[in-house]
Amino acid sequence: MxxxxxxxxxxxxxxxxxxxxxxxxxxxxxxxxxxxxxxxxxxxxxxxxxxxxxxxxxxxxxxxxxxxxxxxxxxxxxxxxxxxxxxxxxxxxxxxxxxxxxxxxxxxxxxxxxxxxxxxxxxxxxxxxxxxxADGPVVEPTAPVLLATDGSAPARAAQRCFEGFLKNGRHGLVLWVETEHDEDADIINNLTADIISRHEQVVSRHVKGDAVQQIVKTAEAEQAALVILGKRGTTPIQDLMIGSTAEGVARQSRQPVLLIPANTAF
The missing domain is CATH 3.40.50.620 (HUPs)
Incomplete structure (x- = not known):
């Protein structure tokens, strides 16, 4: 990888x-x-x-x-x-x-x-x-990886990275945190179903609430080896914001976090 x-x-x-x-x-x-x-x-x-x-x-x-x-x-x-x-x-x-x-x-x-x-x-x-x-645990390298997705373009790049980590049979968890602003439920459900259909060792979870809190909580509960998220910003102006969820998870998570730029190829 x-x-x-x-x-x-x-x-x-x-x-x-x-x-x-x-x-x-x-x-x-x-x-x-x-x-x-x-x-x-x-x-x-x-x-x-x-x-x-x-x-x-x-x-x-x-x-x-x-x-x-x-x-x-x-x-x-x-x-x-x-x-x-x-x-x-x-x-x-x-x-x-x-x-x-x-x-x-x-x-x-x-x-x-x-x-x-x-x-x-x-x-x-x-x-x-x-x-x-700095205060996080030493993770088990074979532990599951967690993909936090909202169906956006940055999340698609993160998904490609996530699937790369599954090639050796590693288990994975796809997490969608539904918020009051979500309008793409069908897109995310279809995306999740597609991943699971191609990777039998992957499970999905759909929860509601604050995205940062739910992602951090789930990652720690599952002792995830890695939390994978898409990073917003593909132009110098957009770079001023990486996305509130990505920033919040990177700041709060004790598990390792991997931020994936939208244009990353895997």
């Missing part, structure tokens, strides 16, 4: 949690190569560890360690600038299949999430963005 991923690195105390989650994530997403990217933020006062030489030495040791632990190719790169922009550019430069980041502030409030690297990446990325919650 996500053969080559950019892995965002920082010096935070929480970053070790990313390393703890990588073995299951690598197995689950069939990752064959990681490029660790650290971005020197030129807008902040630099510490010794922020120098490119110091960062490169640290990343070299980390890449060697992770390569041995994960059994895959791991390289590294140091960039300068704004973190979200440079991680996105690294993905473009390396023709990567995805970006992996640790969301350290999902429980600290909406305002903080709006200002952090994760949301900025969600706005601009043209490749799938895999978000790992």
């Amino acid at each position: 996500l053969k080559h991923c950019i892995l965002g690195f920082d010096y935070s105390e929480s970053w070790q949690k990313t390393c703890d989650r990588l073995p299951s994530v690598v197995q689950m997403a069939d990752i064959r190569r990681l490029t660790i990217v650290y971005v020197v933020d030129t807008t902040r006062r630099m510490n010794i560890e922020d120098s490119e030489a110091a960062a490169a030495n640290h990343l070299k040791e980390l890449a060697t360690h992770l390569s041995g632990e994960l059994g895959i190719e791991v390289d590294y790169e140091v960039r300068r600038g704004f973190a979200a922009t440079e991680l996105n550019e690294a993905a473009r430069h390396h023709n990567a299949n995805g970006i992996i980041v640790l969301n350290q502030s999902h429980s600290a409030g909406r305002a903080l999430f709006y200002g952090n690297i994760t949301l900025n990446l969600a706005r601009i990325t043209r490749v799938p963005l895999l978000i790992l919650a």
Whole structure:
């Protein structure tokens, strides 16, 4: 699936949690190569560890360690600038299949999430963005994947990704949260029926209520290996909004979340 991923690195105390989650994530997403990217933020006062030489030495040791632990190719790169922009550019430069980041502030409030690297990446990325919650569990790589769908165009791209994760017989759950604004019940019912007809290991669930709360609740109850959602925004102006449901789930979910841009091909 996500053969080559950019892995965002920082010096935070929480970053070790990313390393703890990588073995299951690598197995689950069939990752064959990681490029660790650290971005020197030129807008902040630099510490010794922020120098490119110091960062490169640290990343070299980390890449060697992770390569041995994960059994895959791991390289590294140091960039300068704004973190979200440079991680996105690294993905473009390396023709990567995805970006992996640790969301350290999902429980600290909406305002903080709006200002952090994760949301900025969600706005601009043209490749799938895999978000790992700092306080989330280490998932079982063979656990079911959850597709949250509303029948929209972004949800169709997410569906293609979801079906890719089912190729090895993995179980899946298609979740439709009906809200008072839904007008496409027949479309979603037909879409769900089509998926189930082609994948006998998939079940569906139709619930009513707040979409973010229901998706987060279901993902945790099912101990989902991954929550897959479509990301709105296919133009620079639309990128300012990734969709309230996608943003809310990315901010609140303790299970890994994979945001899929509408134009992603699988």
